[in-house]
Every structure is written in structure tokens, then in C-alpha cells.
Amino acid sequence: MITTETRVLKEMDHPNIARMFETFEDKKRVYIVSEICKGGELFDEIIRRGSFCERDAAMVIKQVLNCINYCHSNNVVHRDIKPENILLESNKAFDQIKMIDFGSSLFNDPNSKLKEKLGTPYYIAPEVLNANYGSKCDIWSIGVLTYILLCGYPPFNGDGDEGVMKAVKRGKYAFGKEEWGEVSSTAKDFIKSLLTYN
Numbered sequence: 001m002i003t004t005e006t007r008v009l010k011e012m013d014h015p016n017i018a019r020m021f022e023t024f025e026d027k028k029r030v031y032i033v034s035e036i037c038k039g040g041e042l043f044d045e046i047i048r049r050g051s052f053c054e055r056d057a058a059m060v061i062k063q064v065l066n067c068i069n070y071c072h073s074n075n076v077v078h079r080d081i082k083p084e085n086i087l088l089e090s091n092k093a094f095d096q097i098k099m100i101d102f103g104s105s106l107f108n109d110p111n112s113k114l115k116e117k118l119g120t121p122y123y124i125a126p127e128v129l130n131a132n133y134g135s136k137c138d139i140w141s142i143g144v145l146t147y148i149l150l151c152g153y154p155p156f157n158g159d160g161d162e163g164v165m166k167a168v169k170r171g172k173y174a175f176g177k178e179e180w181g182e183v184s185s186t187a188k189d190f191i192k193s194l195l196t197y198n
Contacts, residue, residue, distance in 0.1 A: 016098060
């Protein structure tokens with residue numbers, strides 16, 4: 001995975017991807033020298049806030065979409081988009097997020113299907129669980145991320161990883177009145193457009 005990550009990062013040059021400057025290797029480890037992002041993980045900011053207003057969520061998601069569009073244009077599938085893999089600048093202005101952890105990513109011919117089941121249960125696309133997917137698995141993950149930003153919890157839940165993955169396969173989620181009452185129909189429609197099979 002480290003070899004894949006370093007190979008992918010050497011090819012990537014985008015303002016929302018944490019830049020890799022150099023790698024060093026000894027008998028036990030590979031060391032990656034990358035740019036510093038002092039604002040911590042988006043995950044921690046979600047925990048701190050509970051949920052994001054639509055404006056801040058839109059700012060984050062726009063950058064994630066730009067970044068993933070760049071990756072897909074270069075035939076790279078990330079396969080592990082989640083708040084832990086998005087870093088913030090120290091001012092927490094959300095105007096310069098950085099995507100990290102390309103260890104699960106790979107170069108992929110857009111005309112071929114992937115079969116390897118991997119990813120984080122809450123964010124994994126049902127097509128990945130069915131071992132028949134392409135780059136659009138990243139789009140599903142962005143839909144899950146958007147949902148979480150706007151309400152503070154994931155759309156698919158269950159007992160342990162197996163329960164979560166069963167819920168993902170069913171693909172049924174709801175917009176509860178309490179958390180979603182003030183969220184616009186445009187934002188909900190956006191999420192629906194991302195959380196679709198195929």
C-alpha cells in the first residue's frame with residue numbers, strides 16, 4: 001500500500017492534495033515527507049461542532065469534488081474518502097482542505113471494473129461490497145461525507161462493521177426531522193444524487 005501511495009502521490013499535483021516532497025526507506029520503514037497541515041482532521045472538527053452549516057459544508061465538499069474530479073481525470077480512484085483523510089489549515093476556514101491517505105488508491109482504467117473489497121464501512125459504496133465497481137465508488141463516499149457534515153452522524157448504521165455494511169447494501173437512509181428540519185431541499189437533493197447505486 002505504501003508503494004502504491006507514493007507512486008500515486010508522485011503523479012498528483014493539486015491544491016487539495018497534501019503534497020509529497022520526498023520518501024526515504026530503511027530496512028523496516030518507509031518515511032514520507034509531506035507538507036504540514038496544522039488544523040487537524042475534519043473528523044475532529046465534526047466531533048467539536050456536531051454538524052456544519054450548509055455554507056461551510058458546501059465549501060468543504062466543493063474542494064473534495066474538485067480534488068476527486070482531478071484524481072478521476074488522471075485515472076486514480078481514492079477508495080477511502082472519509083473525514084479522517086481530510087486535513088484542515090490551522091485557521092479552520094475550510095478554504096484549503098487537503099486530502100491524504102492514498103494507500104487504498106490505485107491507477108485504474110475507467111473501462112475496467114474493480115473487484116477488491118476495501119474501504120471504511122460507513123463510507124464504502126454498495127458496489128464495492130458487491131465486488132463490481134469503478135471510480136464512482138468515491139462519489140458515494142462523498143455523499144456519505146456530505147450527510148455527516150450536515151447532521152453529525154452517518155446515514156447507514158448497524159451493530160459493528162457487519163451491521164453497517166448490511167445497511168449500506170440496503171442503501172436506505174432518512175432525513176430525520178430534528179436534525180434535517182433546517183437543511184435546504186437543495187442540499188438533500190444533492191445527497192440523494194450522490195447516494196445512488198451505480
